[in-house]
Amino acid sequence: MRLLIVEDDEVLADSLVRAMRGLGYATDHAGDGELALAMLRDGGFDLAILDLGLPRLDGLEVLRQLRGLRLATPVLLLTARDRVEDRVRGLDLGADDYLTKPFSLAELEARVRALLRRGQGGQPLLCCGPLCFDTTGRRASLDGQPLELSSRELSVLETMLLRQGKAVSKEALVESLCGYGEEVTHNAIEVYVHRLRKKLEPAGVAIRTLRGLGYLMDKA
Amino acid sequence: MADTPMQDEPLSLRTNLVNWLFTPLYLLLLFSTIAGYIAAIELSNRPYDLLLTERARHLAARLDPRRPAASEAALAQARQEGLRGAVFDAEGRHVLGDPALPKPRPRDLVDAEAHLHDALLGEHRMRLLTLKLPRGHALQVAEPTGERLTLSRRILGNIVIPQILFILIAGLAVWIGLKKGLEPLERLRRQLARRPRDDLNALDDSAAPSEVRPFIREINELLARLGESLEGQRRFVADAAHQLRTPFAGLTAQAELASREAGEGPLYDALQRILEGARRCSRLVNQLLALARNEPQRLATAPGEVLDLHRVARDAALRWAPEALARHIDLGLEADGRRLPVRGDEAALNDLLDNLIDNAVRYTPAGGHVTVRLGYAGGGEGGAWLRVEDNGPGIPPELRDKVFERFWRQPGNRQPGSGLGLAIVAEVALSHGARVEVEGGAGGRGTAFVVTFPHHAALDGTRA
Numbered sequence: 309m310r311l312l313i314v315e316d317d318e319v320l321a322d323s324l325v326r327a328m329r330g331l332g333y334a335t336d337h338a339g340d341g342e343l344a345l346a347m348l349r350d351g352g353f354d355l356a357i358l359d360l361g362l363p364r365l366d367g368l369e370v371l372r373q374l375r376g377l378r379l380a381t382p383v384l385l386l387t388a389r390d391r392v393e394d395r396v397r398g399l400d401l402g403a404d405d406y407l408t409k410p411f412s413l414a415e416l417e418a419r420v421r422a423l424l425r426r427g428q429g430g431q432p433l434l435c436c437g438p439l440c441f442d443t444t445g446r447r448a449s450l451d452g453q454p455l456e457l458s459s460r461e462l463s464v465l466e467t468m469l470l471r472q473g474k475a476v477s478k479e480a481l482v483e484s485l486c487g488y489g490e491e492v493t494h495n496a497i498e499v500y501v502h503r504l505r506k507k508l509e510p511a512g513v514a515i516r517t518l519r520g521l522g523y524l525m526d527k528a
Numbered sequence: 529m530a531d532t533p534m535q536d537e538p539l540s541l542r543t544n545l546v547n548w549l550f551t552p553l554y555l556l557l558l559f560s561t562i563a564g565y566i567a568a569i570e571l572s573n574r575p576y577d578l579l580l581t582e583r584a585r586h587l588a589a590r591l592d593p594r595r596p597a598a599s600e601a602a603l604a605q606a607r608q609e610g611l612r613g614a615v616f617d618a619e620g621r622h623v624l625g626d627p628a629l630p631k632p633r634p635r636d637l638v639d640a641e642a643h644l645h646d647a648l649l650g651e652h653r654m655r656l657l658t659l660k661l662p663r664g665h666a667l668q669v670a671e672p673t674g675e676r677l678t679l680s681r682r683i684l685g686n687i688v689i690p691q692i693l694f695i696l697i698a699g700l701a702v703w704i705g706l707k708k709g710l711e712p713l714e715r716l717r718r719q720l721a722r723r724p725r726d727d728l729n730a731l732d733d734s735a736a737p738s739e740v741r742p743f744i745r746e747i748n749e750l751l752a753r754l755g756e757s758l759e760g761q762r763r764f765v766a767d768a769a770h771q772l773r774t775p776f777a778g779l780t781a782q783a784e785l786a787s788r789e790a791g792e793g794p795l796y797d798a799l800q801r802i803l804e805g806a807r808r809c810s811r812l813v814n815q816l817l818a819l820a821r822n823e824p825q826r827l828a829t830a831p832g833e834v835l836d837l838h839r840v841a842r843d844a845a846l847r848w849a850p851e852a853l854a855r856h857i858d859l860g861l862e863a864d865g866r867r868l869p870v871r872g873d874e875a876a877l878n879d880l881l882d883n884l885i886d887n888a889v890r891y892t893p894a895g896g897h898v899t900v901r902l903g904y905a906g907g908g909e910g911g912a913w914l915r916v917e918d919n920g921p922g923i924p925p926e927l928r929d930k931v932f933e934r935f936w937r938q939p940g941n942r943q944p945g946s947g948l949g950l951a952i953v954a955e956v957a958l959s960h961g962a963r964v965e966v967e968g969g970a971g972g973r974g975t976a977f978v979v980t981f982p983h984h985a986a987l988d989g990t991r992a
Contacts, residue, residue, distance in 0.1 A: 317774045319775065320777050320778030320781060321778075323778060323781035323784075323785055327781065327784075330785070386777075388770040388771070388773035390817075391875070392874075409773040409776070410773055410776040410777035410779075410780045410781075411777065412784065413780075413784040474846075474849075475845075475847070475849035476846075477842060477846055516853060518845075518853075518859065518861075519858060519860025519862075519899075520845075520861035520862050520899075521845050521846055522846065522849075524849055524850065
């Protein structure tokens, strides 16, 4: 895996390069937009982390020209601006993800992993501690042991695993079950969560109830 | 604009106009009344004088000093008809008739004409007539002025009463005229008084008269300049905050990397402190940005889109759920699930909710509860409302007014914080026409912030 960090602030760039190398990715650095565009044009990068405010060539312009050249290198935008319009504009120009400064390294690393996985045609395995879910085979396992779950329970599990450590609203869970063609009530969701919890809790995977909001899956 | 001298009493345009209009008007009316009075006396005297002259000549024809008895009889008869008469000789000595009459004045004896003037006889005002008789004699005739006075008073009444009425009507007309004439100024005042404190939009001068228009133009230019300088200030804060984000990102990332490599120990602890400090600075920067973003004059002009407060609040609570769980705080939402339409800016409402929830989570000890409640007041009570309630230490009632001031922090507060969060809440609420109140939480424990949005009749149709 080869990454390009495009960031003009040396302190930040240095930490990003070190963090990415720490994850085992070959990482290069470009300090301005023109250099970054030249390097990306040469190809060979699996991902670019692109700052928007760059000298010589603005980050959005780099992105526009990159996509104009029909180069599909995944791009994660970094920006100091957090206005929705900026975000929309970046995504419209073909950015794959977006992170507002300042961010935690863990967050950045998670996004980078997700983008690289996507670049490899999706991620087959979602895990949380001993719990793993195979998205292609739609099978769940706990400590390597297959877990008997109904297809609806699996859908609920998948939705929560995709957002582990973050809150999932009941509405989002209802939507994840919409494909089954019948009305799913909030009460039904509670039943599925109750069943999942009974099976997962002994193994150290917690589903916390957020009063009036939804659920949060986490390692206990 | 030219300097005006400082005055204790502000100059009133209306008083000034009234003074300048009424003073000459009243002087003119006074003059015209006096002239009218003089004319009335003149007019009322003339017919009586003619009659008196006629009667005096008639009497004079019957007088003959050589026949005193006949003359006395003629005078006595005249007296019976209300005319007192006396004859004087060339030396002014009394010869015949009423001895009370004064001797004639020499200037009344210059020719053969009858000379008339008013005189006081005893206590009565009389009209005196002097007529030359043959051989240096003179006739003095006196007639009481009673009838003439009655007539002149009637004429005077006929002049003065309409004059007074005229003054009153003129006063009323001037008053109404001034009121109408100054109406554009009054309208301008009301227009200025009505506008929100942060509205810097230009005043409408389309209905203003040409004299007022230059003022409105000047005010509008002033407002525009003020708006520009406020906008400049806001942009500066926003730019500064943005510029600070990149170095903070570098600092945070470096500290994170270093603490990964440091392992357990004092170095790790120090790096964690640095990280914590950097995060607090970042939060302050974000709050400054939010404050700059929510400067009300920016939002007041935009009507905003119709949003579902329930969804916005739910998403905010979901965002804060991990943080609350980490602090062992039960964060919940209570709503009946219906749409709660508000008109506004989603980013701004997120700022409001984030700061209210952050505040509640931050100041509630582990094991506590934070609840976001939602509802729709309806009626005259406003529209959608939201209440963020905790069972933390609470805010004493006497300090509740202060919490929305920028950089204000409760004395003895040991939680890290900037004192900007609730100022942001207040600004966002203001720009949405919403009301924020601080109360005690459920059962008097803790704190509750209640934000009540305005009721929009137009939004009612969108309610499910």
